[in-house]
Amino acid sequence: MTSDEAAAPGSGTAGKTGPLPFDTSKAHQARMYDYLLGGKDNYAADRVATEAVLNVYPEMAFAARANRAFLGRVIGYLAREAGVRQFLDIGTGIPTAGNTHQVAQAIAPESRVVYVDYDPIVLAHARALLTSSEAGATEYIDADLRDTDTILSQARQLLDFTKPVAVVLLAILHAIPDSDDPHAIVATLMDAVPSGSYLAISHGGSDLLAADTQQGILDAIRQTSQQQYSYRTHAQVARFFAGTDLVEPGLVPVEEWRPDPGNPSGHSPGWGAVGRKR
Amino acid sequence: MNTEVPGGEQPDPGMDDPSAGGVILRMLLGAQLRRLREAADVTPEQAGYEIRASRSKISRMETGQVGLKARDITDLLALYGVTDEQVQSRFLQLAHQSSRPDWWAKYGDILPGWFENYLGLESVSSTIRTFEIQFVHGLFQTEDYARAVTRLGHQTAPAAEIERRVGLRVKRQDLLARADPPRMWSVMDEAVLRRPVGGPAVMRAQLRRLIEAAGLPQVTVQVVPFARGGHAGASGSFTVLRFEEQDLPDVVYIEQLTDAVYLEQRSDVEHYLEVMDQLSGEALTPAATTLFIEQVAKET
Numbered sequence: 253m254t255s256d257e258a259a260a261p262g263s264g265t266a267g268k269t270g271p272l273p274f275d276t277s278k279a280h281q282a283r284m285y286d287y288l289l290g291g292k293d294n295y296a297a298d299r300v301a302t303e304a305v306l307n308v309y310p311e312m313a314f315a316a317r318a319n320r321a322f323l324g325r326v327i328g329y330l331a332r333e334a335g336v337r338q339f340l341d342i343g344t345g346i347p348t349a350g351n352t353h354q355v356a357q358a359i360a361p362e363s364r365v366v367y368v369d370y371d372p373i374v375l376a377h378a379r380a381l382l383t384s385s386e387a388g389a390t391e392y393i394d395a396d397l398r399d400t401d402t403i404l405s406q407a408r409q410l411l412d413f414t415k416p417v418a419v420v421l422l423a424i425l426h427a428i429p430d431s432d433d434p435h436a437i438v439a440t441l442m443d444a445v446p447s448g449s450y451l452a453i454s455h456g457g458s459d460l461l462a463a464d465t466q467q468g469i470l471d472a473i474r475q476t477s478q479q480q481y482s483y484r485t486h487a488q489v490a491r492f493f494a495g496t497d498l499v500e501p502g503l504v505p506v507e508e509w510r511p512d513p514g515n516p517s518g519h520s521p522g523w524g525a526v527g528r529k530r
Numbered sequence: 531m532n533t534e535v536p537g538g539e540q541p542d543p544g545m546d547d548p549s550a551g552g553v554i555l556r557m558l559l560g561a562q563l564r565r566l567r568e569a570a571d572v573t574p575e576q577a578g579y580e581i582r583a584s585r586s587k588i589s590r591m592e593t594g595q596v597g598l599k600a601r602d603i604t605d606l607l608a609l610y611g612v613t614d615e616q617v618q619s620r621f622l623q624l625a626h627q628s629s630r631p632d633w634w635a636k637y638g639d640i641l642p643g644w645f646e647n648y649l650g651l652e653s654v655s656s657t658i659r660t661f662e663i664q665f666v667h668g669l670f671q672t673e674d675y676a677r678a679v680t681r682l683g684h685q686t687a688p689a690a691e692i693e694r695r696v697g698l699r700v701k702r703q704d705l706l707a708r709a710d711p712p713r714m715w716s717v718m719d720e721a722v723l724r725r726p727v728g729g730p731a732v733m734r735a736q737l738r739r740l741i742e743a744a745g746l747p748q749v750t751v752q753v754v755p756f757a758r759g760g761h762a763g764a765s766g767s768f769t770v771l772r773f774e775e776q777d778l779p780d781v782v783y784i785e786q787l788t789d790a791v792y793l794e795q796r797s798d799v800e801h802y803l804e805v806m807d808q809l810s811g812e813a814l815t816p817a818a819t820t821l822f823i824e825q826v827a828k829e830t
Binding site: 274276290292293295296372373375376377379380381383392 | 713715747750752772776780796797800803804807808810811815816
């Protein structure tokens with residue numbers, strides 16, 4: 253069904269990788285995230301991997317909740333204050349409460365949301381459970397983030413690329429190693445959308461973690477997971493926003509980005525920002 | 531029922547009747563009580579003292595051998611430091627569910643205990659995932675289709691009994707019309723659509739009903755077409771029930787001819803969950819499924 257290298261995004265298979273195999277024997281980031289958020293759509297390997305990470309870095313549970321809360325505030329901002337009605341959310345994850353289309357369509361029912369993921373379990377859940385409001389639309393693309401051709405050509409059939417699109421890349425770019433040039437991938441996506449479009453990113457910060465903690469996390473992940481992680485510095489994450497103007501408060505730890513009173517408090521290791529394309 | 535005398539232990543309702551509805555639910559709630567007690571570092575003796583009962587009573591509560599009384603639960607949850615009112619009231623509601631005679635009690639004469647257990651669990655689940663290889667799921671059946679299926683299983687039963695069985699099945703569907711219905715995610719083999727149970731007219735009406743059901747916001751229907759070749763669900767139909775409580779494990783339910791199997795050990799459940807996930811991925815998307823059923827209805 254697919255090649256083995258598709259299961260190892262770190263191996264430099266840029267571009268045309270097939271879907272991930274259906275494999276629950278190795279941990280998958282989406283299911284680890286589900287476990288961290290208290291979900292039940294995870295398997296033994298995912299829990300073992302997550303516990304290994306928590307052992308090194310107990311704050312990872314907060315990090316997952318903080319990232320999820322960031323998603324809610326970002327989509328809320330984009331739909332309400334920026335008036336965006338089209339969303340390209342890459343790295344869907346296992347559906348849980350407050351998914352992108354639910355947040356957007358609660359504010360603007362006509363919002364159109366295209367989800368992209370390459371994990372067969374995520375896609376199965378997303379297709380079955382992420383159902384649109386009558387007025388809007390929700391669609392799914394089965395593609396690897398590296399495969400921007402597929403993503404853009406399919407997204408064009410569902411979204412109007414002459415109008416602003418919000419490109420949402422939350423907790424996904426760390427799974428793209430430098431050898432696959434994540435900055436070029438983001439630039440390709442942003443080149444395709446018109447001026448006035450938005451880019452939202454959250455990204456594990458190598459300068460938000462102590463060196464030994466970071467090494468401990470990466471070691472735990474290397475031994476257990478389908479994905480490999482590359483955490484990046486503030487400056488490296490800021491480069492993704494080239495050609496955009498960052499909205500206030502700029503690139504900050506995700507929990508500090510326009511916090512709501514009810515959000516969990518703590519310190520996460522993730523940088524987050526929203527930029528508006530010039 | 532709060533008539534017990536402090537210090538004394540009364541016979542617990544349902545104790546003599548292990549097949550009464552809610553046994554599985556009681557087991558799950560008991561296991562949750564044990565986890566909470568251990569997390570709070572409370573011994574069974576201390577817990578027993580709190581509710582004026584023995585250590586062994588606590589042990590029997592935690593293994594689902596006895597019914598759970600509201601006052602005991604309230605006291606124990608307080609002792610274990612569970613103060614969230616929503617958690618408390620949901621726990622009480624589930625405990626109540628595990629012991630009360632339900633709407634199906636009046637069908638006791640035709641309802642085997644193992645199926646009564648299932649109805650109890652189904653009614654408190656937050657998500658019901660099913661895979662069907664033979665028949666349309668009971669929650670989606672039309673009356674005529676249900677009658678045809680029932681006749682197959684009870685060929686010598688008098689007409690009045692058949693009608694009671696059909697009535698039970700139709701009544702059960704109130705679940706999906708409830709104010710806060712569970713999410714129903716049903717995957718089925720194409721054979722389910724092609725087998726004209728009750729004849730072509732009954733089947734066409736059934737297929738229309740299935741399309742209607744698929745349009746409900748809480749319902750997802752997916753078909754695994756023959757054209758996809760073999761599929762992961764070779765072992766047959768099964769159901770995975772999920773509960774809102776983070777602590778309660780999923781339960782797998784597998785119906786057999788004269789009995790049913792319940793699995794709640796994580797390693798067992800996980801195997802079925804994996805097959806269910808795989809089937810959901812192999813199946814047509816919900817939108818494509820609706821078109822597919824419409825096509826089958828035309829050909830029926």
